[in-house]
Amino acid sequence: MKRQVVSVMLTAAMAAGMMAGCGSSTAATSSASSAAASSSTAAASSSAAEESSSSEAATSSSATETAEASSAEEVKSSSAAASTGKADGTYALVPKSAGNPFNEREADGFTEAVKAMGGTPVVSYPDSATADAQITVIQSLISQGVDSIAVAANDANALSAVLQQAKDAGIAVCTLDSDVAAADRAVFCNQAGVQEIGQALMDAVLDISGGEGQYAILSATSQATNQNAWIDAMKQIAASDDKYSKLELVEVAYGDDEPQKSTDQTQALLTKYPDLKVICSPTTVGIAAAAKVLQDQGSSVKLTGLGLPSEMKEYIGDDDAHSCPYMFLWNPIDLGKLAGYTSIALANGTITGAEGETFEAGDLEGSPYTITKNSDGATEIILGQPFKFDPSNIEEWAQVY
């Protein structure tokens, strides 16, 4: 009996020790190796920044336009745009996962922006692409006493408690890439509005198909919030205007962000719909897999969507030998920078995250940025329009990310 008690206590002590050890190691900056065994979810997050949360659903484009207009006005009226002020604190970024070029570039942008302002950047990768892993990382950042935390959330709700804890500790909290509930953060740095993305993709389908014919969508998983929001936006836009009436969406296929399954699904689409004209894939893994299938087969079906330039360089071109005339994405470096400037502005109290506030964001094109509200009433800062990659600029961007 005694022995059992002792052994139980020993085990407990060992477990506690291990936990403590693990905790501190995750806190260490950029524990890429610990992200090692992580998970397929890394693939999910590889679908670039796509899993933005549902709360950003459907920002009306007109709202953004007015916001842009008003921000321009404010610039004219001189000092309306407050400078972000000095930055001598420590500013933390928690990306979705390690081992993904998109998140890496995002972190680069963040680091660059914070350094440019004179602050100390901390990039803490979670050891897997889950909300649980992010909670551990955020907790250790709180105990380190950083001035701000910018997080690309792996789950819209699970981070709520820990982010409130950070707020209570006086830490400025913002999100980028993928949002949490509005009450848990000051503001969301949105890479591009859902509506803008839907519009860009729908217009691309219209343009590439020549105005009429069948098209299909190759998505990631059927539950991906952002994918579904974009697809819904596309459908809405298609129904709202007569010029899209000759386009027919034949199927939404799901490749689960696996090259193998995406390949299977693309081939199935080609077999099932001989008259198919365009495939639109708003996910980086899907678009690359589809591009390869179409190009290898010399198919006349064309492709567009959201993709990483370095992945897609080979497939982008205007002639028949290339499967993708052009595609879109946003600039992860700029998104990281925007999060950096936002963090500093929040920590300095220059902005609080309320609608209508304006701030300078260094050398970013859209600077100064104005905080807007999306249709759900959550505040966000929109980085800009989705960026178009075509044969003229793909070489250059493939070097970047």
Place this chain on the structure above:
Amino acid sequence: MEEKKSLWKRITGSREASLVLILVVMLILVECIQYFGGNGHFLSPTNIGQIFRNNALTMLMALGMLCVLLTAGIDISITSTLAFAGMIVGMLQKNDVCHNTFLLFLIAALIGLACGFLNGLIIAKGHIAPIIVTMGFMYIWRGLAYVVSGNQWASGADVAQFAEFGKDGSAGPYIILIAAYVIFFIVLKWTTYGRRIYAVGSNMEAASVSGINVDKILVSVYMIMGLLAGLSGALSVSIYASAQPNMQYGKEMDVIAACVIGGVSMNGGRGSVVGTFLGALFYAVLAKALPLVGLDSIWQNLIKGIVVLAVVLINTLTQRAMDRAALERREM
């Protein structure tokens, strides 16, 4: 009369034959749905080619898994080995160290061989359950794949030349598959080494007593498995023109499932190359057919699971009936 009866018995009696029947029934079904749905033939040359090409990795690794399962072992580190080897092959190209297709395949195979050797060594000499050892290595190799990648992917233009080998329409993957299946068929059926694997699997002690070096056999099957996993890593990069640290994540179960469908016993000693081929083929046809027959994407996994279970059940029942028949005859 006697002759005919035994032929019929042989067909219903053998697991492979019953699997062929199931496969044929499924193919006819899918073909009908396809053809009468106005979508042309399912069994077109393009489709058949794609079935093999898209599932080349599973089919190749199933051979190694067969050897491992024959010794009553299991290896769940294979897709991690695949990712590790594939990632190294990818990075070698991205950094312009090596662009020779043959050399890259060789490197991947050697890495896999080394990974498998470690697996086998610890299992054989340390007498630790294979599932535990390979679980450890599953994390280690996957982790190293991430470390090697340095947060980058190798894809598109980086691996353009290498991807020519596995391109749609290229004979590369088929040649590797055919060669591997022929070699394994011969080795497992007609060589001393092959029979020793079976011997170790059916009764390890008996094999040891009869002078077989059990440890050596154990290490060797994990090395074979590693070799094939490494090779699959290079093949994966070549076929999909992309090396990502998370490639084929979770796919080790597909490989094990292919073996099990093919009648390979998880308890060792029972299974064949033909059965494995049929099992892997069944899995491949299923993967190809499900999106084609007009099933909603979100239902496909569910159906896949049900079909796999049903086939294994039918197979096992056949097997059991066969065993009972054999036993009855003996008692008489």
